[in-house]
Amino acid sequence: MSKKDIEYVLKTVKEKDVKFIRLWFTDVLGFLKSFAITQDEFEGALHEGMGFDGSSIEGYARIEESDMMAMPDPSTFTILPFSGGEDTVVARMFCDIQEPDGKPYCGDPRYALRQNLAKAKEMGYTFLVGPELEFFYFADSTPETRTLDAGGYFDLTPLDVASNLRRDTILSLQKMEIPVEFSHHEVAPSQHEIDLRYAEALKMADSAMTYRLTVKEIAMKHGVYASFMPKPLFAQNGSGMHTHQSLFEDSKNAFFDANDEYHLSKIAKSYIAGLLTHAREICLVVAQWVNSYKRLVPGYEAPVYVSWARRNRSALVRVPMYKVGKEKATRAEFRCPDPACNPYLAFSVMLAAGLKGIREGYELPEPVEEDIFHMTEAERQKRGIISLPGSLGEAIAETEKSDLVCEALGDHIFEKFIDNKKIEWDNYRVHVSQFELENYLPIL
Numbered sequence: 001m002s003k004k005d006i007e008y009v010l011k012t013v014k015e016k017d018v019k020f021i022r023l024w025f026t027d028v029l030g031f032l033k034s035f036a037i038t039q040d041e042f043e044g045a046l047h048e049g050m051g052f053d054g055s056s057i058e059g060y061a062r063i064e065e066s067d068m069m070a071m072p073d074p075s076t077f078t079i080l081p082f083s084g085g086e087d088t089v090v091a092r093m094f095c096d097i098q099e100p101d102g103k104p105y106c107g108d109p110r111y112a113l114r115q116n117l118a119k120a121k122e123m124g125y126t127f128l129v130g131p132e133l134e135f136f137y138f139a140d141s142t143p144e145t146r147t148l149d150a151g152g153y154f155d156l157t158p159l160d161v162a163s164n165l166r167r168d169t170i171l172s173l174q175k176m177e178i179p180v181e182f183s184h185h186e187v188a189p190s191q192h193e194i195d196l197r198y199a200e201a202l203k204m205a206d207s208a209m210t211y212r213l214t215v216k217e218i219a220m221k222h223g224v225y226a227s228f229m230p231k232p233l234f235a236q237n238g239s240g241m242h243t244h245q246s247l248f249e250d251s252k253n254a255f256f257d258a259n260d261e262y263h264l265s266k267i268a269k270s271y272i273a274g275l276l277t278h279a280r281e282i283c284l285v286v287a288q289w290v291n292s293y294k295r296l297v298p299g300y301e302a303p304v305y306v307s308w309a310r311r312n313r314s315a316l317v318r319v320p321m322y323k324v325g326k327e328k329a330t331r332a333e334f335r336c337p338d339p340a341c342n343p344y345l346a347f348s349v350m351l352a353a354g355l356k357g358i359r360e361g362y363e364l365p366e367p368v369e370e371d372i373f374h375m376t377e378a379e380r381q382k383r384g385i386i387s388l389p390g391s392l393g394e395a396i397a398e399t400e401k402s403d404l405v406c407e408a409l410g411d412h413i414f415e416k417f418i419d420n421k422k423i424e425w426d427n428y429r430v431h432v433s434q435f436e437l438e439n440y441l442p443i444l
Helices: 003-015 039-048 109-122 159-175 201-221 266-277 279-286 343-359 377-383 392-400 403-409 411-430 434-440
Strands: 018-026 032-038 050-053 067-072 089-098 126-138 180-185 191-196 225-227 241-249 305-309 315-318 332-334
Touching: 003 018, 003 039, 003 089, 018 039, 018 067, 018 109, 032 039, 032 050, 032 201, 039 050, 089 109, 089 201, 109 126, 109 201, 109 343, 109 403, 126 201, 126 343, 159 180, 159 191, 159 201, 191 201, 201 225, 201 343, 241 266, 241 343, 266 279, 266 305, 266 315, 266 332, 266 343, 279 343, 279 392, 279 403, 279 411, 343 403, 392 411, 403 411
Parallel strands: 018 089, 305 315
Antiparallel strands: 018 032, 050 067, 067 089, 126 191, 126 225, 126 241, 180 191, 241 332, 315 332
């Protein structure tokens, strides 16, 4: 926390007459938590933090260890363009969660990501990410699945429907200094995407959390509902969060090698090999819900098979070829995450897998440019192509035995996350669905 940042924030609060400052943080599952303080309390909060009851936050402390401190991060201060009224200015700041004695709290997802970024820094790297978060708009302000349009990929929908929604969302993000690259209609009806410009991973995780809330807030103002549920519509594409990632050494892209046939350095190849090698065990963190595995099925543009390619979008990892041979554009795109994950934890495990590949010199296999969806099981086995977990239960079993994920998240988050996912899976397994009633009740 720099003195310059604190002075800037205090000056801005007075000049803009900010009435309320919302302090944001996330629970283990990635749900945004918030409480507001007034301008009078703000300076004290910046220096000393604000206390709260951690026992009510998913994955945080037990009742007998419930006292927590939310320490605002001044670098995340911004005015919220969609909160308050004409005479009420509201700002937000992300917080780092601490123990009462000032030590970082091991259950804070933001701290987990900081720890992994520190490991990358020790190796000389800065971790940059650019996630593509997809989502759906539905024609009601309550959670229903009545679509706004029947559009498809890059279609221009009527200007009074989704284009205005995306425009207002982008303008709000830009007011909060979150750069947007572009936006468009996605493949499924009423499905959309707004892409954020790549940034350092902690800053991007904060931006992703802000993005999700902004999309929902703007949708509500227009009387519709926005959802980041991975697979809300049957027989349609689900929503992904393809995550473009690279490592930089100062201003140099460590993934780039002008002399390599794929323009990939040995570092990049080992990093990608790390993503592939550990894909099954990190899948639970990047695709963390029962519904996530309704998206990860063959035939709907979601990756199922563990392989890499350049043009092939059925592969798990893709090396985009939009700007071949351009150093700063060289990156790996990890395609199985969905936008309902906890970005702090998702970025942590992706980075941990890649760094392990670098440290241990993993070898990258040849790319698979054929459409893997059309291969037979025998052909995939011959090529050594394995599948991602097919259900939340299978993903839990893979992650539960993963030393890599445990180290990346820390023992506390790892155990709390696994426990929560087991409860979710058990609740899903005992549920009797409409599908079962319609197909089995009449004949059994």
